[in-house]
Amino acid sequence: MGDVEKAAPAGEHEDESNEEEEGGEAGTRPGRTTSLMQNPAVLAAMQNGLGKLVGQSSGYVASLPAPVRRRIKALKKLQMESTNIEAKFYEEIHALECKYHELYTPLYAKRTLIASGEYEPTEEECEWPSEDEDEEGEELAEGVKEKAKVEDVKAKSETADKEGDEAKGVPGFWLTIFNNVEMLAEMIQENDAPLLELLEDVKITFSEKDPMGFTLHFHFAKNEFFTNSVLTKQYDMKCLPDPEDPFSFEGPEIFKCVGYPIDWLPGKNLTVKQVKKKQKHKSKGSVRTVTKQVKADSFFNFFEPPTIPDDPTAEVDEDTQALLTADFEIGHYIRERIVPRAVLFFTGEALDEEESDEEDSDEDEDDEDADSDQDEDFDPSKAKENPECKQQ
Numbered sequence: 001m002g003d004v005e006k007a008a009p010a011g012e013h014e015d016e017s018n019e020e021e022e023g024g025e026a027g028t029r030p031g032r033t034t035s036l037m038q039n040p041a042v043l044a045a046m047q048n049g050l051g052k053l054v055g056q057s058s059g060y061v062a063s064l065p066a067p068v069r070r071r072i073k074a075l076k077k078l079q080m081e082s083t084n085i086e087a088k089f090y091e092e093i094h095a096l097e098c099k100y101h102e103l104y105t106p107l108y109a110k111r112t113l114i115a116s117g118e119y120e121p122t123e124e125e126c127e128w129p130s131e132d133e134d135e136e137g138e139e140l141a142e143g144v145k146e147k148a149k150v151e152d153v154k155a156k157s158e159t160a161d162k163e164g165d166e167a168k169g170v171p172g173f174w175l176t177i178f179n180n181v182e183m184l185a186e187m188i189q190e191n192d193a194p195l196l197e198l199l200e201d202v203k204i205t206f207s208e209k210d211p212m213g214f215t216l217h218f219h220f221a222k223n224e225f226f227t228n229s230v231l232t233k234q235y236d237m238k239c240l241p242d243p244e245d246p247f248s249f250e251g252p253e254i255f256k257c258v259g260y261p262i263d264w265l266p267g268k269n270l271t272v273k274q275v276k277k278k279q280k281h282k283s284k285g286s287v288r289t290v291t292k293q294v295k296a297d298s299f300f301n302f303f304e305p306p307t308i309p310d311d312p313t314a315e316v317d318e319d320t321q322a323l324l325t326a327d328f329e330i331g332h333y334i335r336e337r338i339v340p341r342a343v344l345f346f347t348g349e350a351l352d353e354e355e356s357d358e359e360d361s362d363e364d365e366d367d368e369d370a371d372s373d374q375d376e377d378f379d380p381s382k383a384k385e386n387p388e389c390k391q392q
Helices: 010-021 028-037 040-053 068-118 133-145 149-164 174-179 192-196 299-303 317-338 342-347 349-371 387-390
Strands: 197-208 212-220 230-238 253-259 272-280 287-295
Touching: 028 272, 068 174, 068 197, 133 230, 174 192, 174 197, 174 342, 192 299, 212 317, 230 299, 230 317, 253 317, 317 342, 342 349
Parallel strands: none
Antiparallel strands: 197 212, 212 230, 230 253, 272 287
16 A cells, blocks of 8 residues: 555564553654544544535645636536527426426316316216225125125225215315425414315416416315405426536526415414403503514415516515524425425325425435545645545
Protein backbone atom coordinates (compact mmCIF):
# COMPACT_ATOMS: atom_id res chain seq x y z
CA MET A 1 0.00 0.00 0.00
CA GLY A 2 2.97 2.39 -0.11
CA ASP A 3 5.54 3.71 2.33
CA VAL A 4 2.92 4.98 4.74
CA GLU A 5 1.92 1.50 5.71
CA LYS A 6 5.44 0.04 6.20
CA ALA A 7 5.86 -1.36 9.70
CA ALA A 8 8.35 0.49 11.92
CA PRO A 9 11.08 -1.55 13.67
CA ALA A 10 9.87 -3.15 16.86
CA GLY A 11 12.44 -1.29 18.93
CA GLU A 12 11.19 2.07 17.88
CA HIS A 13 7.68 1.26 19.07
CA GLU A 14 9.02 0.04 22.38
CA ASP A 15 11.00 3.27 22.92
CA GLU A 16 7.95 5.40 22.14
CA SER A 17 5.80 3.39 24.49
CA ASN A 18 8.35 3.79 27.31
CA GLU A 19 8.70 7.53 26.77
CA GLU A 20 4.95 7.93 26.94
CA GLU A 21 4.77 6.08 30.23
CA GLU A 22 7.56 8.25 31.61
CA GLY A 23 5.52 11.38 31.06
CA GLY A 24 6.60 12.36 27.52
CA GLU A 25 4.40 14.75 25.52
CA ALA A 26 1.09 13.01 24.81
CA GLY A 27 -0.26 13.32 21.28
CA THR A 28 3.17 13.44 19.59
CA ARG A 29 3.52 9.65 19.57
CA PRO A 30 1.99 7.44 16.87
CA GLY A 31 0.76 5.01 19.53
CA ARG A 32 -1.08 7.82 21.32
CA THR A 33 -2.72 8.96 18.08
CA THR A 34 -3.97 5.44 17.38
CA SER A 35 -5.55 5.15 20.81
CA LEU A 36 -7.27 8.52 20.36
CA MET A 37 -8.66 7.41 16.98
CA GLN A 38 -10.19 4.38 18.65
CA ASN A 39 -12.07 6.57 21.12
CA PRO A 40 -15.76 6.77 19.98
CA ALA A 41 -16.19 10.29 21.45
CA VAL A 42 -13.17 11.61 19.55
CA LEU A 43 -14.33 9.98 16.31
CA ALA A 44 -17.81 11.46 16.69
CA ALA A 45 -16.36 14.94 17.24
CA MET A 46 -14.15 14.62 14.17
CA GLN A 47 -17.00 13.39 11.98
CA ASN A 48 -19.19 16.24 13.18
CA GLY A 49 -16.50 18.76 12.25
CA LEU A 50 -15.90 17.19 8.84
CA GLY A 51 -19.64 17.08 8.19
CA LYS A 52 -19.83 20.84 8.46
CA LEU A 53 -17.27 21.18 5.69
CA VAL A 54 -19.21 19.06 3.18
CA GLY A 55 -20.60 21.22 0.37
CA GLN A 56 -18.27 24.13 1.10
CA SER A 57 -15.92 25.45 -1.55
CA SER A 58 -12.38 24.15 -1.30
CA GLY A 59 -11.09 27.01 -3.43
CA TYR A 60 -9.84 24.57 -6.05
CA VAL A 61 -11.49 26.31 -9.04
CA ALA A 62 -10.30 29.72 -7.87
CA SER A 63 -6.75 28.37 -7.69
CA LEU A 64 -6.76 27.27 -11.33
CA PRO A 65 -4.92 29.33 -13.99
CA ALA A 66 -6.95 32.12 -15.61
CA PRO A 67 -7.20 30.39 -19.04
CA VAL A 68 -8.68 27.28 -17.38
CA ARG A 69 -11.18 29.35 -15.40
CA ARG A 70 -12.16 31.08 -18.65
CA ARG A 71 -12.89 27.71 -20.29
CA ILE A 72 -14.97 26.66 -17.29
CA LYS A 73 -17.14 29.74 -17.87
CA ALA A 74 -17.66 28.57 -21.46
CA LEU A 75 -18.72 25.16 -20.15
CA LYS A 76 -21.19 26.77 -17.75
CA LYS A 77 -22.64 28.78 -20.62
CA LEU A 78 -23.15 25.53 -22.53
CA GLN A 79 -24.79 24.08 -19.42
CA MET A 80 -27.18 27.05 -19.36
CA GLU A 81 -28.14 26.40 -22.97
CA SER A 82 -28.78 22.77 -22.04
CA THR A 83 -30.98 23.89 -19.12
CA ASN A 84 -33.05 26.11 -21.43
CA ILE A 85 -33.57 23.15 -23.77
CA GLU A 86 -34.62 21.08 -20.76
CA ALA A 87 -37.25 23.72 -19.92
CA LYS A 88 -38.67 23.42 -23.44
CA PHE A 89 -38.71 19.64 -23.02
CA TYR A 90 -40.84 19.95 -19.87
CA GLU A 91 -43.19 22.39 -21.61
CA GLU A 92 -43.84 19.79 -24.29
CA ILE A 93 -44.30 17.09 -21.64
CA HIS A 94 -47.00 19.26 -20.04
CA ALA A 95 -48.69 19.75 -23.42
CA LEU A 96 -48.62 15.97 -23.92
CA GLU A 97 -50.11 15.48 -20.46
CA CYS A 98 -52.95 17.86 -21.40
CA LYS A 99 -53.56 15.88 -24.59
CA TYR A 100 -53.72 12.49 -22.88
CA HIS A 101 -55.89 13.86 -20.08
CA GLU A 102 -58.67 14.08 -22.66
CA LEU A 103 -58.36 10.31 -23.15
CA TYR A 104 -58.60 9.65 -19.41
CA THR A 105 -61.65 11.89 -18.92
CA PRO A 106 -64.34 9.39 -20.09
CA LEU A 107 -62.87 6.74 -17.77
CA TYR A 108 -62.94 9.15 -14.82
CA ALA A 109 -66.53 10.09 -15.68
CA LYS A 110 -67.61 6.43 -15.60
CA ARG A 111 -65.75 5.96 -12.32
CA THR A 112 -67.81 8.80 -10.85
CA LEU A 113 -71.09 7.27 -12.05
CA ILE A 114 -70.25 3.90 -10.47
CA ALA A 115 -68.97 5.37 -7.18
CA SER A 116 -72.03 7.63 -6.83
CA GLY A 117 -74.47 4.83 -7.67
CA GLU A 118 -75.85 6.44 -10.82
CA TYR A 119 -74.63 3.52 -12.92
CA GLU A 120 -74.56 -0.17 -12.06
CA PRO A 121 -71.72 -1.99 -13.86
CA THR A 122 -72.49 -5.10 -15.88
CA GLU A 123 -71.22 -8.57 -15.01
CA GLU A 124 -68.62 -8.27 -17.74
CA GLU A 125 -67.41 -4.92 -16.35
CA CYS A 126 -67.05 -6.50 -12.91
CA GLU A 127 -64.83 -9.35 -14.05
CA TRP A 128 -61.68 -8.85 -12.02
CA PRO A 129 -59.72 -11.32 -9.85
CA SER A 130 -60.42 -10.80 -6.17
CA GLU A 131 -58.42 -12.16 -3.24
CA ASP A 132 -61.57 -12.29 -1.13
CA GLU A 133 -63.29 -14.49 -3.72
CA ASP A 134 -60.28 -16.84 -3.86
CA GLU A 135 -60.36 -17.22 -0.09
CA GLU A 136 -64.10 -17.85 -0.19
CA GLY A 137 -63.55 -20.54 -2.83
CA GLU A 138 -61.04 -22.30 -0.60
CA GLU A 139 -63.46 -22.21 2.29
CA LEU A 140 -66.17 -23.73 0.13
CA ALA A 141 -63.77 -26.50 -0.96
CA GLU A 142 -63.10 -27.36 2.65
CA GLY A 143 -66.81 -27.19 3.35
CA VAL A 144 -67.23 -30.85 2.51
CA LYS A 145 -65.45 -31.59 5.78
CA GLU A 146 -66.75 -28.59 7.71
CA LYS A 147 -70.35 -28.15 6.63
CA ALA A 148 -71.35 -26.09 9.65
CA LYS A 149 -68.59 -23.60 8.97
CA VAL A 150 -69.65 -23.25 5.32
CA GLU A 151 -73.25 -22.60 6.28
CA ASP A 152 -72.09 -19.87 8.64
CA VAL A 153 -70.00 -18.25 5.91
CA LYS A 154 -72.91 -18.49 3.49
CA ALA A 155 -75.27 -16.83 5.96
CA LYS A 156 -72.85 -13.98 6.52
CA SER A 157 -72.37 -13.60 2.78
CA GLU A 158 -76.12 -13.37 2.21
CA THR A 159 -76.43 -10.74 4.94
CA ALA A 160 -73.60 -8.71 3.40
CA ASP A 161 -75.18 -9.04 -0.05
CA LYS A 162 -78.51 -7.82 1.29
CA GLU A 163 -76.87 -4.80 2.90
CA GLY A 164 -74.93 -4.21 -0.32
CA ASP A 165 -78.13 -4.18 -2.33
CA GLU A 166 -79.43 -1.37 -0.13
CA ALA A 167 -76.17 0.63 -0.43
CA LYS A 168 -75.79 3.08 -3.29
CA GLY A 169 -72.58 3.07 -5.32
CA VAL A 170 -69.47 3.06 -3.12
CA PRO A 171 -70.38 4.92 0.11
CA GLY A 172 -67.80 7.43 1.36
CA PHE A 173 -65.56 6.83 -1.66
CA TRP A 174 -63.58 10.09 -1.55
CA LEU A 175 -63.72 10.48 2.24
CA THR A 176 -62.15 7.03 2.60
CA ILE A 177 -59.44 7.97 0.09
CA PHE A 178 -58.63 11.19 1.94
CA ASN A 179 -58.53 9.36 5.28
CA ASN A 180 -56.13 6.82 3.78
CA VAL A 181 -53.65 9.51 2.71
CA GLU A 182 -51.76 10.80 5.74
CA MET A 183 -51.21 14.39 4.55
CA LEU A 184 -54.96 14.77 3.88
CA ALA A 185 -56.13 12.83 6.94
CA GLU A 186 -54.25 15.30 9.15
CA MET A 187 -56.35 18.12 7.69
CA ILE A 188 -59.73 16.45 8.25
CA GLN A 189 -61.51 17.34 11.49
CA GLU A 190 -64.47 15.53 13.03
CA ASN A 191 -66.88 18.23 11.82
CA ASP A 192 -65.60 17.90 8.25
CA ALA A 193 -66.50 14.23 7.81
CA PRO A 194 -70.29 14.61 7.24
CA LEU A 195 -69.63 17.14 4.47
CA LEU A 196 -66.79 15.18 2.86
CA GLU A 197 -69.09 12.15 2.70
CA LEU A 198 -71.05 14.20 0.17
CA LEU A 199 -68.00 14.76 -2.05
CA GLU A 200 -68.98 13.10 -5.34
CA ASP A 201 -65.93 13.69 -7.49
CA VAL A 202 -62.55 15.38 -7.82
CA LYS A 203 -61.72 16.46 -11.37
CA ILE A 204 -58.73 18.13 -12.99
CA THR A 205 -58.51 20.64 -15.81
CA PHE A 206 -55.20 21.77 -17.33
CA SER A 207 -54.02 25.04 -18.79
CA GLU A 208 -51.05 24.85 -21.16
CA LYS A 209 -49.87 28.47 -21.03
CA ASP A 210 -50.45 31.97 -19.54
CA PRO A 211 -49.79 30.57 -17.02
CA MET A 212 -49.14 26.85 -17.26
CA GLY A 213 -51.01 25.02 -14.50
CA PHE A 214 -54.01 22.98 -13.40
CA THR A 215 -57.24 23.37 -11.44
CA LEU A 216 -58.80 20.91 -9.00
CA HIS A 217 -62.62 20.74 -9.01
CA PHE A 218 -64.34 19.28 -5.94
CA HIS A 219 -67.96 18.33 -6.78
CA PHE A 220 -70.38 18.14 -3.83
CA ALA A 221 -73.93 16.88 -3.56
CA LYS A 222 -76.52 19.35 -2.32
CA ASN A 223 -75.91 19.89 1.39
CA GLU A 224 -76.81 21.99 4.41
CA PHE A 225 -73.36 23.59 4.71
CA PHE A 226 -72.86 25.75 1.60
CA THR A 227 -74.64 26.64 -1.63
CA ASN A 228 -71.70 25.81 -3.94
CA SER A 229 -71.95 22.68 -6.07
CA VAL A 230 -68.25 22.85 -6.99
CA LEU A 231 -65.24 24.18 -5.06
CA THR A 232 -62.09 24.85 -7.07
CA LYS A 233 -58.41 25.36 -6.35
CA GLN A 234 -56.16 26.73 -9.10
CA TYR A 235 -52.40 26.12 -9.22
CA ASP A 236 -50.10 28.18 -11.45
CA MET A 237 -46.75 26.75 -12.53
CA LYS A 238 -43.62 28.13 -14.12
CA CYS A 239 -41.20 26.27 -16.34
CA LEU A 240 -38.25 28.65 -16.50
CA PRO A 241 -34.89 28.42 -14.71
CA ASP A 242 -34.52 30.80 -11.77
CA PRO A 243 -32.20 33.64 -12.93
CA GLU A 244 -30.53 33.65 -9.49
CA ASP A 245 -29.98 29.88 -9.41
CA PRO A 246 -30.54 28.51 -12.94
CA PHE A 247 -28.78 25.20 -12.44
CA SER A 248 -31.24 24.15 -9.72
CA PHE A 249 -33.95 23.80 -12.39
CA GLU A 250 -35.65 20.39 -12.29
CA GLY A 251 -38.83 21.02 -14.28
CA PRO A 252 -42.15 22.84 -13.77
CA GLU A 253 -42.86 24.07 -10.26
CA ILE A 254 -45.93 25.54 -8.61
CA PHE A 255 -45.46 29.16 -7.61
CA LYS A 256 -49.00 30.30 -6.84
CA CYS A 257 -52.41 28.94 -5.84
CA VAL A 258 -55.84 30.55 -5.64
CA GLY A 259 -58.81 29.16 -3.73
CA TYR A 260 -62.49 29.52 -4.52
CA PRO A 261 -64.76 31.41 -2.07
CA ILE A 262 -67.14 29.13 -0.18
CA ASP A 263 -70.70 30.45 0.22
CA TRP A 264 -71.38 29.10 3.70
CA LEU A 265 -74.94 28.99 4.97
CA PRO A 266 -75.59 30.86 8.28
CA GLY A 267 -74.00 29.10 11.24
CA LYS A 268 -72.50 26.32 9.07
CA ASN A 269 -68.99 27.66 8.38
CA LEU A 270 -66.60 24.90 9.43
CA THR A 271 -63.51 27.12 9.12
CA VAL A 272 -64.47 29.39 12.04
CA LYS A 273 -65.58 28.84 15.61
CA GLN A 274 -67.16 30.97 18.33
CA VAL A 275 -65.07 31.56 21.43
CA LYS A 276 -66.45 33.17 24.59
CA LYS A 277 -64.11 35.50 26.42
CA LYS A 278 -64.59 37.47 29.64
CA GLN A 279 -63.72 41.19 29.62
CA LYS A 280 -63.36 43.40 32.68
CA HIS A 281 -64.32 47.09 32.52
CA LYS A 282 -61.29 49.22 33.48
CA SER A 283 -63.11 51.86 35.56
CA LYS A 284 -66.31 50.14 36.71
CA GLY A 285 -64.75 46.75 37.31
CA SER A 286 -67.78 44.97 35.85
CA VAL A 287 -67.25 41.79 33.88
CA ARG A 288 -68.97 40.90 30.62
CA THR A 289 -68.78 37.89 28.30
CA VAL A 290 -67.91 38.59 24.68
CA THR A 291 -68.31 36.08 21.86
CA LYS A 292 -65.48 36.25 19.37
CA GLN A 293 -65.09 34.45 16.03
CA VAL A 294 -61.70 32.82 15.44
CA LYS A 295 -60.18 30.56 12.80
CA ALA A 296 -60.87 26.85 13.25
CA ASP A 297 -58.92 23.86 11.97
CA SER A 298 -60.74 22.37 9.00
CA PHE A 299 -60.07 20.62 5.70
CA PHE A 300 -61.92 23.46 4.00
CA ASN A 301 -59.17 25.93 4.88
CA PHE A 302 -57.55 24.30 1.85
CA PHE A 303 -59.70 26.60 -0.30
CA GLU A 304 -58.37 29.72 1.42
CA PRO A 305 -54.57 29.58 0.98
CA PRO A 306 -52.23 32.42 2.02
CA THR A 307 -52.10 35.31 -0.45
CA ILE A 308 -48.86 35.71 -2.36
CA PRO A 309 -47.77 39.27 -3.22
CA ASP A 310 -47.89 40.10 -6.95
CA ASP A 311 -44.51 41.80 -6.61
CA PRO A 312 -41.91 39.06 -7.26
CA THR A 313 -39.33 40.95 -5.18
CA ALA A 314 -41.58 41.04 -2.10
CA GLU A 315 -40.46 38.75 0.71
CA VAL A 316 -42.75 36.10 2.17
CA ASP A 317 -42.36 35.29 5.87
CA GLU A 318 -41.23 31.80 6.90
CA ASP A 319 -44.61 30.66 8.30
CA THR A 320 -46.46 31.69 5.13
CA GLN A 321 -43.81 30.04 2.97
CA ALA A 322 -44.11 26.81 4.97
CA LEU A 323 -47.91 26.82 4.51
CA LEU A 324 -47.56 27.44 0.78
CA THR A 325 -44.95 24.70 0.39
CA ALA A 326 -47.27 22.20 2.11
CA ASP A 327 -50.22 23.41 0.03
CA PHE A 328 -48.28 23.03 -3.24
CA GLU A 329 -47.25 19.51 -2.22
CA ILE A 330 -50.86 18.53 -1.46
CA GLY A 331 -52.19 20.02 -4.71
CA HIS A 332 -49.53 18.26 -6.75
CA TYR A 333 -50.15 14.95 -4.99
CA ILE A 334 -53.92 15.09 -5.61
CA ARG A 335 -53.34 15.85 -9.27
CA GLU A 336 -50.43 13.48 -9.88
CA ARG A 337 -51.39 10.49 -7.74
CA ILE A 338 -54.83 10.50 -6.11
CA VAL A 339 -57.13 11.42 -8.99
CA PRO A 340 -55.52 9.06 -11.54
CA ARG A 341 -55.41 6.11 -9.07
CA ALA A 342 -58.41 6.84 -6.84
CA VAL A 343 -59.71 3.27 -6.45
CA LEU A 344 -56.24 2.04 -5.42
CA PHE A 345 -56.06 4.69 -2.69
CA PHE A 346 -59.56 3.60 -1.60
CA THR A 347 -58.43 -0.03 -1.25
CA GLY A 348 -55.02 0.95 0.16
CA GLU A 349 -53.07 -0.79 -2.62
CA ALA A 350 -51.50 2.46 -3.82
CA LEU A 351 -50.30 3.18 -0.29
CA ASP A 352 -48.60 -0.23 -0.05
CA GLU A 353 -46.80 0.41 -3.34
CA GLU A 354 -45.61 3.83 -2.23
CA GLU A 355 -44.34 2.51 1.10
CA SER A 356 -42.34 -0.09 -0.82
CA ASP A 357 -40.97 2.59 -3.17
CA GLU A 358 -39.99 4.78 -0.20
CA GLU A 359 -38.06 1.91 1.39
CA ASP A 360 -36.15 1.34 -1.86
CA SER A 361 -35.54 5.06 -2.16
CA ASP A 362 -34.18 5.27 1.40
CA GLU A 363 -31.73 2.46 0.65
CA ASP A 364 -30.57 4.22 -2.52
CA GLU A 365 -30.13 7.51 -0.63
CA ASP A 366 -28.02 5.79 2.01
CA ASP A 367 -25.78 4.41 -0.75
CA GLU A 368 -25.55 7.84 -2.39
CA ASP A 369 -24.74 9.55 0.92
CA ALA A 370 -21.91 7.10 1.48
CA ASP A 371 -20.42 8.07 -1.89
CA SER A 372 -21.06 11.82 -1.82
CA ASP A 373 -19.13 13.09 1.21
CA GLN A 374 -16.86 15.45 -0.68
CA ASP A 375 -16.55 19.17 -1.18
CA GLU A 376 -18.83 20.89 -3.66
CA ASP A 377 -15.74 22.44 -5.24
CA PHE A 378 -13.90 19.13 -5.70
CA ASP A 379 -10.12 19.16 -5.65
CA PRO A 380 -8.80 16.12 -7.56
CA SER A 381 -5.34 16.46 -6.03
CA LYS A 382 -6.75 15.66 -2.59
CA ALA A 383 -8.29 12.41 -3.82
CA LYS A 384 -4.77 10.99 -4.24
CA GLU A 385 -4.07 11.63 -0.59
CA ASN A 386 -7.19 9.80 0.58
CA PRO A 387 -6.17 6.41 2.08
CA GLU A 388 -9.61 4.99 1.18
CA CYS A 389 -8.81 5.49 -2.49
CA LYS A 390 -5.62 3.40 -2.12
CA GLN A 391 -7.49 0.49 -0.62
CA GLN A 392 -9.78 0.06 -3.64
